[in-house]
Every structure is written in C-alpha cells, then in structure tokens.
Amino acid sequence: MSKDALLARRLTAMGPAYKLFYDRPVHLVRGEGVWLWDADGRRYLDCYNNVVSVGHCHPRVVEAMYRQMQTLNTHTRYLHENVVRLAERLGGLMPGDLNTCMFVCTGTEANDLAMQIARRVTGNRGALVTEASYHGNSLLVKALSTDAYPADERPDWLAVMEPPDAYRGPFRGNDADVVANYLANAGEALARLEDAGHRPAAVMLDSVWDAPGPLSPHADYVRGLCERVRAAGGLVIADEVQSGHCRTGDWWGFEAYGIVPDIVTLGKPSGNGHPLAAVVTTPDIAREFASRTSYFNTFGGNPVSAAAGLAVLDVIESEGLRARVADSGAYLHSALEDLARKHDVIGAVKGRGMFLGLDLVADHDSREPLSREALGRITTRLAEEGILTHITGRHGNVLKIRPPLPFDRSHADIAVAAIDQVLAGM
Ligand SMILES: Cc1ncc(COP(=O)(O)O)c(C=O)c1O
Known part of the structure; x- marks a missing residue:
C-alpha cells in the first residue's frame, strides 16, 4: 500500500x-x-x-499488560489489587495530603473531573486559565482551552490571564517587577470574573505551560498566583498531564515551585501509550465531593491499565x-x-x-x-x-x-x- x-x-x-x-x-x-x-x-x-x-514498546510495560490481559480485565466496581496499589504508589509520590486517586482514561477526563470536583467543593463556578492554554477537548474542558476556539466564544465564568512568558510576553526579563506585573495581570483577570458575577472554583496551573510556551516561570509567580486564587475562594489544579512522571527532572513539575496543589491531574505518560489518567487530591476534598455525588468510569483504572501504570513507575525507578x-x-x-x-x-x-x-x-x-x-x-x-x-x-x-x-x-x-x-x- x-x-x-x-x-x-x-x-x-x-x-x-x-x-x-x-x-x-x-x-x-x-x-x-x-x-x-x-x-x-x-x-x-x-x-x-x-x-x-x-520508551516505545518498553518490554516491561508490554509484559505487565500482556500478563494481566491474559488473567483478568474488569473495572473499578470489583475489588482488584492492581488499582489499589497504583493509587497508593501515586499518592506516595505526591507531597502533603495528596493521596486519594480517581482513575480515568485521558487528560481531558482528568481535567473535567478535577473541575467538577473544584466546583462542587468550592460552590464556585469560575475558572482562571492563560491565553493559548490547552487542557483537553470535552465541552467543559475545551472552554478552559483558549488555544482551541475563538475568543468571542468564551463563557462568562472564564477569566483569562497572560501566560508568564518573560521572553516575548508583555512583561519581559527576570527582575521582580516582571513577576509582580504578571501577578497583577492575574489579579485583573480575577477582578473581571467577579464583575461577571463569578468566583473562581480553580486555576488551571500548567507546571510547564506548553501551548503558550514551553514556559517555566519564576517560582514567586506560581506561588503568588496560588495565593491569589485561594484568597478568592478557589482551588489550585496542577495539570501534570505533560509535565508529570519525571519529565522535568522532578516527579511532578509543580515541585520546582515549592507549592502543594489541591488537585493534580495526570495523563499522557501514565500508561506509556495505554490510555490511563488520574485525578489525585486530598482525602478531605475527595470526601466532600463524594458526599454530593459518585463517580464511575468504565475503562479508567481497570486491572490492565493499572498494570501498565505500575510498570511505568517501576521502570522510572529501576532505570x-x-x-x-x-x-x-x-x-x-x-x-x-x-x-x-x-x-x-x-x-x-x-x-x-x-x-x-x-x-x-x-x-x-x-x-x-x-x-x-x-x-x-x-x-x-x-x-x-x-x-x-x-x-x-x-x-x-x-x-x-x-x-x-x-x-x-x-x-x-x-x-x-x-x-x-x-x-x-x-
Ligand atoms: C497540558 C495538557 N492537559 C490536558 C491535555 C488533554 O489530554 P488528552 O488528549 O489525553 O485528553 C493535554 C493534551 O495535549 C495537555 O497537553
């Protein structure tokens, strides 16, 4: 052919x-x-x-999936040790109380669930993202992806700030003024949200802003941004769909900023090509979410996916x-x-x-x-x-x-x- x-x-x-x-x-x-x-x-x-x-077709991941596929594949409505072990291992790799995992299949689903959780838990509806962001393609998450649709279609609950690009953004260089200016810009976006009648449920924080970047801003900027959003009643969602699983040289991209997010979303590298993604949050947030709703995902966290996820962690550690x-x-x-x-x-x-x-x-x-x-x-x-x-x-x-x-x-x-x-x- x-x-x-x-x-x-x-x-x-x-x-x-x-x-x-x-x-x-x-x-x-x-x-x-x-x-x-x-x-x-x-x-x-x-x-x-x-x-x-x-690495492509890593034999250890292939073998783990093959063995599990030969043995059993069901879903998270039955007990299975693989998925519990994966949740425990991911939780063990996160700082603070971030030790409760919910499994999905894609980064989009992880961000969608994270945003649903943030809205439920805060009672707020708004979201803060950067220009030229990309977080996925469901109806809710596409709205958070300003790179993916025309600006005049943005919902009124969305506040958009400048990505912290110290090379070609509106504020350039490495001095403290640049950080202060980008933070002021984020503050203005939050004020516009309030004017539109909304409070923030969350900020979507890319640990390395890819679509407008790749950007890895000053830690003071990220810390200041988290403080402002929390002061306004919102949560911090770290989108680790790209920057997680050691891509930055740390387990998670947000570690370099010295912050502990409220919710972390994982995706792309989690299953080395197999569709596995997750939301990791604190027990308190997970409990509050569960008190009002339940969650099920047919494929997310099945025993074969979990075997792939565990093998990925094993390879990262052993190699x-x-x-x-x-x-x-x-x-x-x-x-x-x-x-x-x-x-x-x-x-x-x-x-x-x-x-x-x-x-x-x-x-x-x-x-x-x-x-x-x-x-x-x-x-x-x-x-x-x-x-x-x-x-x-x-x-x-x-x-x-x-x-x-x-x-x-x-x-x-x-x-x-x-x-x-x-x-x-x-
Ligand atoms: C930072 C980030 N978040 C979320 C997503 C969405 O992930 P998926 O394509 O698995 O739905 C992407 C995809 O490119 C991404 O780059």
Whole structure:
C-alpha cells in the first residue's frame, strides 16, 4: 500500500478534522526506546513523543499488560489489587495530603473531573486559565482551552490571564517587577470574573505551560498566583498531564515551585501509550465531593491499565529515569543554548528538563516570531533528516523538543547536529 493511497483512504474513512504532522506525513510501523521506523524501514530519532515516556514498546510495560490481559480485565466496581496499589504508589509520590486517586482514561477526563470536583467543593463556578492554554477537548474542558476556539466564544465564568512568558510576553526579563506585573495581570483577570458575577472554583496551573510556551516561570509567580486564587475562594489544579512522571527532572513539575496543589491531574505518560489518567487530591476534598455525588468510569483504572501504570513507575525507578532526565535535559539545554549563539533565528531556549523549545524569530531584535509556514518547513526537513519534532507556542513559532525519557546525551548530540544543519540551510 503506497503512502498516498493510505492518505486518501484515511481522509475518506476519518474525515478532514484530523491533522497529520509534517508536510510529508510519516507512516510509522515500529518503535523501540527512543527510535521509530517507518514502512520503508527508515529509522527516526523520536524527539517529540512524551506519551511513550519510558520508551516505545518498553518490554516491561508490554509484559505487565500482556500478563494481566491474559488473567483478568474488569473495572473499578470489583475489588482488584492492581488499582489499589497504583493509587497508593501515586499518592506516595505526591507531597502533603495528596493521596486519594480517581482513575480515568485521558487528560481531558482528568481535567473535567478535577473541575467538577473544584466546583462542587468550592460552590464556585469560575475558572482562571492563560491565553493559548490547552487542557483537553470535552465541552467543559475545551472552554478552559483558549488555544482551541475563538475568543468571542468564551463563557462568562472564564477569566483569562497572560501566560508568564518573560521572553516575548508583555512583561519581559527576570527582575521582580516582571513577576509582580504578571501577578497583577492575574489579579485583573480575577477582578473581571467577579464583575461577571463569578468566583473562581480553580486555576488551571500548567507546571510547564506548553501551548503558550514551553514556559517555566519564576517560582514567586506560581506561588503568588496560588495565593491569589485561594484568597478568592478557589482551588489550585496542577495539570501534570505533560509535565508529570519525571519529565522535568522532578516527579511532578509543580515541585520546582515549592507549592502543594489541591488537585493534580495526570495523563499522557501514565500508561506509556495505554490510555490511563488520574485525578489525585486530598482525602478531605475527595470526601466532600463524594458526599454530593459518585463517580464511575468504565475503562479508567481497570486491572490492565493499572498494570501498565505500575510498570511505568517501576521502570522510572529501576532505570533511574528521573536522574537521567536531570542530566540529559541539562546537557540538551546547554547544547541548544550553544546553537542559539550560532543561529540568529533562535531567539530563546525555553522550558526545562526534557520539555524544551526553541523560540524561532524572523528578527532577533524585534523578536518577531518566525512564521508557522517556516516552522512547518523546518519540522518537515528535520523529519527528512530522521529527527521527529513538532511545533508549539502562542504564535506557532516554537520548535518543540520533548523526547521519551530514555533520551541520553548521545541522542541529544544527534538531534542538535541535525537542527544545526537544517537551520544553516534555511
Ligand atoms: C497540558 C495538557 N492537559 C490536558 C491535555 C488533554 O489530554 P488528552 O488528549 O489525553 O485528553 C493535554 C493534551 O495535549 C495537555 O497537553
């Protein structure tokens, strides 16, 4: 089957809402560790996929799922030890009282449930998010995803603040004024919410803001934001769907800010490709929620999913992936900084851990973003060189590098050499 024929069949069978990466889509058929192979046997270095976080087709995860699938798969309305163990392990990895887990299948469902809990528990309806946010695609959560629909369709219970982008946002640099200005901006958003007749149920806190970033702001900003929201009667929901499971070099992205959220949502890496996600909260909040309603999710937290989730935690611990991320992430960051000194088109290196982005500019001084079309050409050229990346950022001008966690220094060297070559050829 030729690639063109498969493309045509896909369009007919699946419709035009689905998009593919790259001007010339890649047809992948196999993966192992940080490597992927296409239908022609060509090998690619995966610098993008965070779902298969402990590596493509990790044998330990595959084996755990296979064994459980052979034995039993039911749902959370029967007792099963796997799901209890997973809840205990996740709770044990969280700070404070965050030790009660509810299982779902996707990041969207986790954020939807988190928001339902926040509304029930606070009695408030409002939510605070940033411009260019993405938290998922259900009716409720899409409203929280300002990146995903036109601004004139925003509900009146939504307050939108500036993402804390110290490179290209309205307030730039590293001094205390910048933090104060972004906090004032968040305060203004809360005031607009009040004017619209709403109090906040929660702020959606990305531990690394991806859609407008990747951004990893000053800890004082995040702490100040949490204080303001709590003072207004809202909870702090940390969306760890991307930044969790050691991607930043800590177990959870919020740890770097020294905060303890009220609710944490987990997703993408939880099952290494198997749809497993969770809401983790405190016993008090869980009890208050349960006093007014119940919750059931047919697939969420089934014994096979839980086996995958447990195997992911085992692999992270036994292979020392947290330390690996801290080392390789710092190495990759520094190599990208070197590249930024060489290529004017790189305005800034953003993010932390293994969650990095190159903010590409048409003009170094004005910081005018490079066009989306140019980014499309760059990611396509990189794919031709066997390097899979993609695009993020509010202006679609950030080259996103967010590989599976076993990515090491040698992989970083390969990726950086290819980016160097592609940028030089622009
Ligand atoms: C930060 C964040 N939260 C939530 C989601 C939604 O997760 P899912 O696609 O599993 O519903 C995404 C997906 O990209 C995300 O990046």
